Amino acid sequence: MSKFGKLSSPKEKGDTVFYIFNTLILGAAFLAVIYPLIYIVSASFSSPFAVTTGRVWLLPVDFTVKGYQAVFNHKDILTGYKNSTIYASIGTILNVILTVAAAYPLSRKEFKARSFYMKIFVITMFFHGGLIPTYLLMNDLQLINTRAIMILTAAINVYNMIITRTFFQTNIPDELIEAARIDGMGDIRILIKIVLPLSKSIIAVITLFYAVNHWNHFFAALIYLNDKKLFPLQIVLRNILVLNQVDYSMMENISLEEITAREGLAELLKFSLIIVASLPVLMLYPFVQKYFVKGVMIGSLKG
Amino acid sequence: MNNQVIAKNDIKSDKTDALKNKFSLMKKEFIKSYQFHLIILIPIIYMIIFHYFPMYGIQIAFKDFSGVKGILGSPWVGFKYFEKFFSSPVFWVLLKNTLAVSVYALVAGFPIPIILALALNSSKSIAFKKTVQMVTYAPHFISTVVMVGLMYQFFSTKYGVVNIIIKYLGGDPIMFMGEASWFRHMFVWSGVWQNAGWGTIIYLSSLAGINPSLYEAALMDGAGRFKRMIYIEIPSLMPTIVTLLILNFGRVMNVGFEKALLMQTATNMETSNVIQTYVYQIGLNSPIPNYSYASAIGLFNSIINFVLIIVVNWISRKVSENSLW
Numbered sequence: 001m002s003k004f005g006k007l008s009s010p011k012e013k014g015d016t017v018f019y020i021f022n023t024l025i026l027g028a029a030f031l032a033v034i035y036p037l038i039y040i041v042s043a044s045f046s047s048p049f050a051v052t053t054g055r056v057w058l059l060p061v062d063f064t065v066k067g068y069q070a071v072f073n074h075k076d077i078l079t080g081y082k083n084s085t086i087y088a089s090i091g092t093i094l095n096v097i098l099t100v101a102a103a104y105p106l107s108r109k110e111f112k113a114r115s116f117y118m119k120i121f122v123i124t125m126f127f128h129g130g131l132i133p134t135y136l137l138m139n140d141l142q143l144i145n146t147r148a149i150m151i152l153t154a155a156i157n158v159y160n161m162i163i164t165r166t167f168f169q170t171n172i173p174d175e176l177i178e179a180a181r182i183d184g185m186g187d188i189r190i191l192i193k194i195v196l197p198l199s200k201s202i203i204a205v206i207t208l209f210y211a212v213n214h215w216n217h218f219f220a221a222l223i224y225l226n227d228k229k230l231f232p233l234q235i236v237l238r239n240i241l242v243l244n245q246v247d248y249s250m251m252e253n254i255s256l257e258e259i260t261a262r263e264g265l266a267e268l269l270k271f272s273l274i275i276v277a278s279l280p281v282l283m284l285y286p287f288v289q290k291y292f293v294k295g296v297m298i299g300s301l302k303g
Numbered sequence: 304m305n306n307q308v309i310a311k312n313d314i315k316s317d318k319t320d321a322l323k324n325k326f327s328l329m330k331k332e333f334i335k336s337y338q339f340h341l342i343i344l345i346p347i348i349y350m351i352i353f354h355y356f357p358m359y360g361i362q363i364a365f366k367d368f369s370g371v372k373g374i375l376g377s378p379w380v381g382f383k384y385f386e387k388f389f390s391s392p393v394f395w396v397l398l399k400n401t402l403a404v405s406v407y408a409l410v411a412g413f414p415i416p417i418i419l420a421l422a423l424n425s426s427k428s429i430a431f432k433k434t435v436q437m438v439t440y441a442p443h444f445i446s447t448v449v450m451v452g453l454m455y456q457f458f459s460t461k462y463g464v465v466n467i468i469i470k471y472l473g474g475d476p477i478m479f480m481g482e483a484s485w486f487r488h489m490f491v492w493s494g495v496w497q498n499a500g501w502g503t504i505i506y507l508s509s510l511a512g513i514n515p516s517l518y519e520a521a522l523m524d525g526a527g528r529f530k531r532m533i534y535i536e537i538p539s540l541m542p543t544i545v546t547l548l549i550l551n552f553g554r555v556m557n558v559g560f561e562k563a564l565l566m567q568t569a570t571n572m573e574t575s576n577v578i579q580t581y582v583y584q585i586g587l588n589s590p591i592p593n594y595s596y597a598s599a600i601g602l603f604n605s606i607i608n609f610v611l612i613i614v615v616n617w618i619s620r621k622v623s624e625n626s627l628w
Contacts (some may be wrong), residue, residue, distance in 0.1 A: 014527040018425070025422045030435045033442060035499065036457065039464060043456075054467035072355060081555055088427050104348035105339040112332050120350055129357020131579075131599035132586045135372070136363070137356050157347055187338035216446030219561050225586050234448045241452025242565050267462055274449055274456075282443045289440060296504045 044068070044271035048264025051271070067272030068144045071264055077273065078230065080236035085151040087232055088214035095210040098156045099164055104191050106161075107168035108177075121158050127223045131223075138224060145227050154213075160206045167202040168195065184242060205295040208288050214279055237277055241270055368558060375596075384599035393581070396552050401577040404563070405555045413551065414543070415495055416502030417540065421532055424510045439500025451565040453570045454493055455480055481608040483573035485567065490566060490575075509543045510536060545619055553612030556604050 040059065044053050047062035055061050071077055102121065106114050129137070143149040172195055180190045196203070217232035227230060239245045333340065359374075364384060366377040388394055419439070426432040445453070457463050458479035466476040479485045513535065521531050560579035566574045578600060588595025 001526055014529060018528045019427060022422050022425050025418070026426060026431065026435045029419055029422075030317075030438055033439050033496065036453065036496075037438075037441070040453065040456075052462045054462070054464065054471075057464070058407070063591065098346050098349060101342050105343045108339065111336050111339045113340065117347060121348060124350060124354040126612075127358060128354065128605065129360050130338075130598060130605060131582055132598040132601060133357040133360030133363065134353075136360055136594065137353070141352075144335060151601075154351070155353070156346055161346075187336070188342060212444055216334045216444075218446070218448050223583075228422070234446055237452060239563065241448065241455060244455075267456075270452065270456055274452060278449055282441070285441060285444060286437070287439065292440075293504050297508045 032205055036133055041272055044268070044275050046268075049269040051267055052264045053092060059230075066265065067268035068276070070269040071272045071276050074183070074269070076231070076236045076239075077233070077276075080231055080233035081276075083150075083216055083230060084145075084233040086147070088211050091151040091214045092207055092210045094151060094155055094156070095160075096207055099161050099210075100191075100196070100203070101163050102156060103164035104168055104195060105187075107165045107172070108187075109174075119282070121156075121161060125158050130249065135223060144224050145230065147230060149224045150220060150230075152231065153224070157210070158214075160209055164202055165204055166298055171202075172198060201291070201294065204288070204300070205291045208284070208291055209295060215281060234251075237273065240273060249270055313448055340358055361598065363595050364602045366595060367597075368595040374534040380595075384596045385420065385603065387596065388600050388603065393576075396573075397576060397578045401556060401575055401579075402573075404487050404490055404577065405558045407487055408494055408558070409551055409555070411491050412502075413548070414498070415499045417506055418511065419499055420503035420506035420540075421536060424507060424536065425528065425532065434508050436500070436503075441500075441501075441502035442497040442584055445497065447559070447561050450493060450497055451562060454489060454566070458489070460598040473556060478570075481568050481570045483571045483575070486566065486571045489562065490559075494562075505543060505547070506540055510539055513539050541623070545623055549612065549615050549619055553608055555611055556608045 003130075039056070042060045043056050044060060044067050045060040045063055045065065046056045047064050050056050050061035055294055065207070075113065102117075106110050106118055106121075108114065128134075136143055138149060139152075176194060177190055185193070202223075215232065217287050218232070218238060221235045225235070363374055363377065364373075365379060365381060367380050368374070368377045369384075370582050423432050423436060426435075442450075454462075456463050458477075459478040460466050460478055463479075465479070470476055476575075477485070479489055489528065517535050518531060521535055556578065558577050558579065560583075562575065563575055564580050564583065567580060582597045582601045582604070585593055587603075
C-alpha cells in the first residue's frame with residue numbers, strides 16, 4: 001500500500017484509525033485463541049498443587065513432569081494410543097485408495113458413464129439412512145465390536161473425493177493422457193504411472209484430512225465398540241476428561257506420596273493428557289498448514 | 304391399407320435398429336472404458352453397501368421393528384411413531400432446543416470469520432498476519448472430545464481458571480458446564496473459538512482474487528482504506544457469503560451433535576437435549592432400545608433439513624441470483 005501512500009494523503013488520518021482498529025481486532029483474536037493454549041501447556045508442567053490452587057496463570061509453576069508420567073503409566077491411555085494409531089494408519093491408506101479410485105474415472109470427460117456414477121456419490125451428501133438404520137446394517141454385517149468397523153465407517157468422504165476430482169480435472173493435461181493411450185497404456189496403468197506422480201500435493205491434502213479425522217473421531221467407537229481393548233484414544237479421553245473417570249488402578253508404580261495427592265494428580269493428568277492426545281496433530285500442523293489451506297481452496301472451486 | 308402396414312413395420316424395424324445401434328454403441332463404449340469401470344467398481348460397491356443399504360433400512364420408521372423378524376418381516380404401522388413423536392411433550396422441547404442452539408450458533412458464528420478475514424486481508428504486516436493465521440487456525444484440529452474436556456478444565460467450579468478469577472474478584476463460582484442456562488452460550492462460543500479462524504480461509508481466497516484495478520480506481524476516487532473495504536471487498540465476498548449461508552441453513556437441524564452429547568449433564572438436559580441426542584438416547588443408549596421410534600425421529604430431522612436447504616436455495620436464487628443449483 002505504501003506505493004499509493006502519496007495519492008491517499010488526504011485520507012491518511014482516517015486510514016491510520018482504520019489500521020489501529022484492524023490491529024486491535026487481530027490482536028484480540030490472537031490473544032483469545034492463544035491464551036487457553038498456553039495455559040494448558042503451562043498447567044500440564046506445573047505441580048498439581050499449583051494448578052488446583054490457581055497459582056498457574058501464564059507460565060508453569062513448580063515445574064514437574066508428573067502429569068506426563070501419570071499419562072504414560074495409565075494402561076487405558078496406552079492401549080487407546082496404540083489402537084488410534086492402527087485405525088488412523090490403515091484407515092487412511094484405505095481412504096486414499098478408494099478416494100483416488102473414485103475420483104480419477106469421474107474426472108475424465110471421455111468416460112461416458114461418469115455422470116451416472118457421480119450421482120451415486122452426490123446423492124449420499126443429501127440423503128442418508130440415519131443413525132439407527134446404519135447401526136442395524138453394521139449389526140447385520142457382524143461388524144459391531146471389531147477393529148474393521150473403525151476402518152470401514154466413512155471410508156470415502158464425498159467432499160474429499162470431489163476436491164480430488166477437481167484437482168485431476170484442472171491439473172492433469174489431457175494431451176498427456178492421450179499420448180499415453182497412443183503408446184498403448186491402459187487407464188489403470190495411466191493412473192498409476194502418470195497421474196499419481198503428478199498428484200502428490202492433492203494426495204498429501206486428502207491424506208492429512210483423513211488422518212486427522214480418524215485420530216479425532218469418537219462417535220463410531222462410542223456406538224459400535226464396547227470392548228475396552230478396542231477403544232481408540234478419543235473414547236479413553238472422553239472417560240477421563242468428560243466423564244471424569246480416572247482409574248487409579250490403571251496407573252502402575254503409584255507411590256504413597258502420589259496417592260495422597262490423588263485429586264491434584266488427576267487434574268494434572270488431564271492437562272497432560274490433552275497435550276499428549278493432540279500432539280500428533282499439533283506437531284504436524286505447522287508443516288502441513290499450507291496443505292490444509294490448499295484443500296479448502298480447491299474445495300471452494302465449483303467442480 | 305397394405306402400404307400403411309408396411310410403413311408401420313418399417314417404423315418398427317427402424318426403432319429396433321435404433322435400439323440395437325444404441326445398445327451396440329453402449330457395448331462399444333463399455334469395452335473402450337472397461338478399465339474406468341474396473342477402477343471405480345470398489346468405491347461404488349462400498350457406497351451401495353454402506354450408504355444405500357441404510358437408506359433401505361429407513362422403512363423401519365414406518366414399521367414395528369423387531370430384531371427377530373428383521374427389516375422386511377416386521378409389520379407396517381404407518382405413521383404411528385411420527386404421531387407418537389409429535390404428540391409427545393418432549394417434541395416441542397427438543398425442537399426449541401435444537402433451533403435455539405443452531406440459530407444462535409449461526410447468528411454468532413457466521414459473521415465473525417468474515418470480519419476476521421477482512422481484518423487479516425487489511426493487515427499491513429505480513430508477519431503479523433501469518434502469525435495470527437497460524438494461531439487461529441490451530442484449534443480447528445482439536446478433537447471434539449478434547450475441546451469439551453478443555454471446557455470442563457477451564458470452567459470447573461473447583462479448579463477451573465475462570466471460576467478462580469471470579470472468586471478472586473469476589474463473585475460466586477458459576478457452574479458453567481452444569482447449568483441449563485449456560486449450555487447454549489458455552490456451546491456456541493466454544494464453537495466460535497474453535498472454528499472462526501479456519502472459517503476465514505474461504506473468504507481470504509475470494510479476497511485474494513479481487514482485481515487490483517478496482518483498488519486503483521477507488522484510490523483515484525480518493526476512497527480511504529475503510530471505504531475500499533465497504534465498497535470493494537464486502538461486495539466481492541457476497542457470492543461466497545450467500546453460498547455458505549445456504550449450506551448452513553441446510554444444517555440448521557444438525558447441531559454439532561457429538562459436542563452436544565459430550566456436553567450433556569444430568570443438570571443441563573433442559574436445554575442440552577436436542578433432537579439428535581434424543582435419537583441416540585432412545586435408539587442406542589437405552590436398556591430397551593426402540594429402533595423404529597428413533598428412526599422416525601431421525602427421519603423427521605433429515606426431512607426438515609432437506610426442505611430447508613431447498614427453500615433457502617430457492618429464495619436466494621430469486622433474490623440474489625446466487626444459488627447452489
